[in-house]
Amino acid sequence: MTADTQAQSRLKCMIDQGSGKEPADLVLKGGRFFDLISGEIVQSDIAICEDRIVGTREEYRGKREIDITGAIVVPGFIDTHLHIESSLVTPHEFDRCVLPRGITTAICDPHEISNVIGAEGIRYFLDSAVETIMDIRVNLSSCVPATELETAGARLDIDDLLPFADHEKVIGLAEFMNFPGVLAGDPVCLAKLTAFQGGHIDGHAPLLRGLGLNGYLAAGISTDHETTSADEALEKLAKGMHILVREGSVSKDLEALIPIITERNSPFIALCTDDRNPLDIAEHGHLDHMIRTAIARGVEPLAVYRAASVSAARIFGLTDRGLVAPGKRADLVVLDSLESCRARMVFSAGREVTDELFATRREVAPVGRNSAKASKVAADDFTVRAGNDEAHVIGVVPGRIITEHLRHALPVSDGQFQIDLDADIIKVAVVERHGKHGNIATGFVKGFGLKRGAIASTVGHDSHNICCVGTDEADMAVAVNRLGEIEGGFVVAEGGKVVAELPLPVAGLISLESYEGVRDRLVDLRKAAFALGATLEEPFLQIAFLPLPVIPHLKITDKGMVDVDRFEIIET
Numbered sequence: 001m002t003a004d005t006q007a008q009s010r011l012k013c014m015i016d017q018g019s020g021k022e023p024a025d026l027v028l029k030g031g032r033f034f035d036l037i038s039g040e041i042v043q044s045d046i047a048i049c050e051d052r053i054v055g056t057r058e059e060y061r062g063k064r065e066i067d068i069t070g071a072i073v074v075p076g077f078i079d080t081h082l083h084i085e086s087s088l089v090t091p092h093e094f095d096r097c098v099l100p101r102g103i104t105t106a107i108c109d110p111h112e113i114s115n116v117i118g119a120e121g122i123r124y125f126l127d128s129a130v131e132t133i134m135d136i137r138v139n140l141s142s143c144v145p146a147t148e149l150e151t152a153g154a155r156l157d158i159d160d161l162l163p164f165a166d167h168e169k170v171i172g173l174a175e176f177m178n179f180p181g182v183l184a185g186d187p188v189c190l191a192k193l194t195a196f197q198g199g200h201i202d203g204h205a206p207l208l209r210g211l212g213l214n215g216y217l218a219a220g221i222s223t224d225h226e227t228t229s230a231d232e233a234l235e236k237l238a239k240g241m242h243i244l245v246r247e248g249s250v251s252k253d254l255e256a257l258i259p260i261i262t263e264r265n266s267p268f269i270a271l272c273t274d275d276r277n278p279l280d281i282a283e284h285g286h287l288d289h290m291i292r293t294a295i296a297r298g299v300e301p302l303a304v305y306r307a308a309s310v311s312a313a314r315i316f317g318l319t320d321r322g323l324v325a326p327g328k329r330a331d332l333v334v335l336d337s338l339e340s341c342r343a344r345m346v347f348s349a350g351r352e353v354t355d356e357l358f359a360t361r362r363e364v365a366p367v368g369r370n371s372a373k374a375s376k377v378a379a380d381d382f383t384v385r386a387g388n389d390e391a392h393v394i395g396v397v398p399g400r401i402i403t404e405h406l407r408h409a410l411p412v413s414d415g416q417f418q419i420d421l422d423a424d425i426i427k428v429a430v431v432e433r434h435g436k437h438g439n440i441a442t443g444f445v446k447g448f449g450l451k452r453g454a455i456a457s458t459v460g461h462d463s464h465n466i467c468c469v470g471t472d473e474a475d476m477a478v479a480v481n482r483l484g485e486i487e488g489g490f491v492v493a494e495g496g497k498v499v500a501e502l503p504l505p506v507a508g509l510i511s512l513e514s515y516e517g518v519r520d521r522l523v524d525l526r527k528a529a530f531a532l533g534a535t536l537e538e539p540f541l542q543i544a545f546l547p548l549p550v551i552p553h554l555k556i557t558d559k560g561m562v563d564v565d566r567f568e569i570i571e572t
Helices: 003-018 091-101 111-117 119-131 158-164 179-184 187-195 210-218 230-238 254-260 278-283 287-296 301-308 310-315 473-485 515-531 539-544
Strands: 024-029 032-034 041-043 046-049 052-056 062-067 072-075 077-082 103-108 135-140 170-176 200-203 242-246 269-272 332-335 343-348 391-396 403-408 425-431 440-446 454-457 466-470 489-494 497-503 554-557 560-563
Touching (some): 077 269, 119 135, 170 187, 242 254, 301 310, 403 554, 454 473, 454 539, 466 539, 473 497, 515 539
Parallel strands (some): 170 200, 242 269, 391 440
Antiparallel strands (some): 032 041
């Protein structure tokens, strides 16, 4: 039988089952479904043939029938922008972690791993996406490195991306973070944008308004997940941009954007997490958390469930999903109620999600081992020369990756600025870890609450150099040096000793443990950080964003303190 003949036979089977001529492969009986077109809650059988819904609003016979009396069925949820690396687990473990919560599609940008190991990182995610039960789609990383203000482990030019463009799992071009480069007509930016004209190009435009926003949109960019206020969102919506409402472990924008999640706006809005770790998912949830939080804040269920599925699908060209309707992919979530958004049962492409289903996946070999190549450091590598009366200080804003640009008069000893615990100002350092040149940059940060010790991480968006905060230079050296010994990860040090750690041997970003194991290790790490005085809910993720020079206002990279508003290194 030829491939065409097989396809025709399969299609005829779907038609026959949908029209009731033959029993459906699977029928969900006794429940109701949420019609995201009309807003009705409809009592109905749901008939499935292979991976496709073939019937609703009728009675069906099934080869297999499942009684879901009392439940409500909604389309599977779509996370429209995330970095799976930020979950700290492999794509296979991420699949196992969030799919049972109803996230049936995830659109990822593997630029975290790509900044460390280049195209090999993209290939790893594409190979994994072919094997996972949930549908993982990939947007090709547009900004590796994100800027020239930091040192990445790799560089991806347009010729590195194009070989992946036709892969079945690729949607388009991922978040274009270098918006100053876009507006300046940088040739490297233009080459990438030109190649993907007519396709999907994800945006990244924090606080961009007015003429600058117009120029950015003129480049063919269509989405933004960095919108942090309703006013900013409304301007972007009015100019035709789709808003991806974000609620990550650090970047928590849902509360501020609640006013825009309305039935009128919902076709132009989707949901995303960007960066969320297994501990946060265990304690609060994923997109399911966003949905029930929005409803609890007064959002109409129709608006937020549209944003979570059909609107997301249409924004990203995934026209085969997003509705409980004949002809659509059978990605379904069986809920106790719309308000609770707790999955009783999940179906991915018509398959009930079970441990047995996960066991059918083929493993993908890990990549990016031994990537933490920084030279050994000593305590005196973390001194900060007092060149001016005041020091530049990064002001952390809890729940935000935007930081303040502060100036403080700090104590001076032997010509060096010192920390000021009373003002909650401690040291921050970035150590180049890709084996390029060994840069070390130092500065100060306010808002961590640390009273002693140090915390270090190889997760430092987006170039993923080592970032360390601490009150004691010797502890900072202990923490940084330990990262090289464990192939990267998180380390907490106090009194010259390591008191907690989580190895992340895959590119210094991803664990080879189960998500449950990572979750439990994060509990211990958080306890260790709190024991040092840390006051932030997610201190490790907050550290990870201190070296991100595409997010205002003050950041630090291996090349120095960065004034993001001016897009330049601060000369001290």
